[in-house]
Amino acid sequence: MAQYDTIRTAGAGVRTAQIDEGLRAHFNKVYGLMSVAMVLTGAVAWAVGTNEAMLAAIFATPMKWVVMFAPLIMVFAFSAMINKMSAAAAQVFFYTFAAAMGLSISFIFAVYTGVSIASTFLVTAIAFASLSLFGYTTKKDLSSWGRFLFMGVIGLIVASIINLFLGSPAIAFAVSSLGVLIFAALTAYDTQRIKTEYIEHAQYGDQEWLNKSAIMGALSLYINFINLFMFLLQFLGNRE
Numbered sequence: 001m002a003q004y005d006t007i008r009t010a011g012a013g014v015r016t017a018q019i020d021e022g023l024r025a026h027f028n029k030v031y032g033l034m035s036v037a038m039v040l041t042g043a044v045a046w047a048v049g050t051n052e053a054m055l056a057a058i059f060a061t062p063m064k065w066v067v068m069f070a071p072l073i074m075v076f077a078f079s080a081m082i083n084k085m086s087a088a089a090a091q092v093f094f095y096t097f098a099a100a101m102g103l104s105i106s107f108i109f110a111v112y113t114g115v116s117i118a119s120t121f122l123v124t125a126i127a128f129a130s131l132s133l134f135g136y137t138t139k140k141d142l143s144s145w146g147r148f149l150f151m152g153v154i155g156l157i158v159a160s161i162i163n164l165f166l167g168s169p170a171i172a173f174a175v176s177s178l179g180v181l182i183f184a185a186l187t188a189y190d191t192q193r194i195k196t197e198y199i200e201h202a203q204y205g206d207q208e209w210l211n212k213s214a215i216m217g218a219l220s221l222y223i224n225f226i227n228l229f230m231f232l233l234q235f236l237g238n239r240e
Contacts, residue, residue: 026198026214027136033091033218037098038225044102049109059107071101072157078219087211094215101226108230112237120236124229131184132221135191143196145189152182172234179231183224190220 048054058067074097082090108117135142156179163171194217201209 029214030217034222040098041102045106048106090215116238131187132191135188142189176231176234183228187224
């Protein structure tokens, strides 16, 4: 946030009004990309989750492991390839990832009631909007959270994989509780990071980088939302 104050006072060759206008446009693009991805995820999840034959073909066979781990593999691949991809290719990859995520979480329509899924989504949306607004407006520097949150996510992934084989309710409860806290904090952290990165690079006018930055920002916030929703569903969802 110190960079933002410096640019606002010193100008750094770009007027404050131009930066503010560009920042709003940048976040509009980030949230727009994220919204399209959410709609795509929801459509795929509903289409598969309400089709008993498709559910059985996926989750009653070894194919379920491919479906479950594909989004995780795609995220790591996306992060590794983003610098070599064009903005258009990155956007296509992001939407493909969103569809794969919809496939991986489609089982929720067979496990939870539609009303509880909808109500949990609403709670998640309200929480996400509040946390993202906090990250955007706070004067507190949240950059120090990054390392601890990253370690927390790795711990959640490892614990979740282990519990796939153990099936421990205690571990599942602990993972869900920590997951809510970690991805809530990540929402605020990533929002501030996206803002800071834009301000640091806007003065250079690298539109290709800014376009890819918006896609990566949308991906980060999208992942936070999906995980926050899934963990809250463990607590708020009513099972069929």
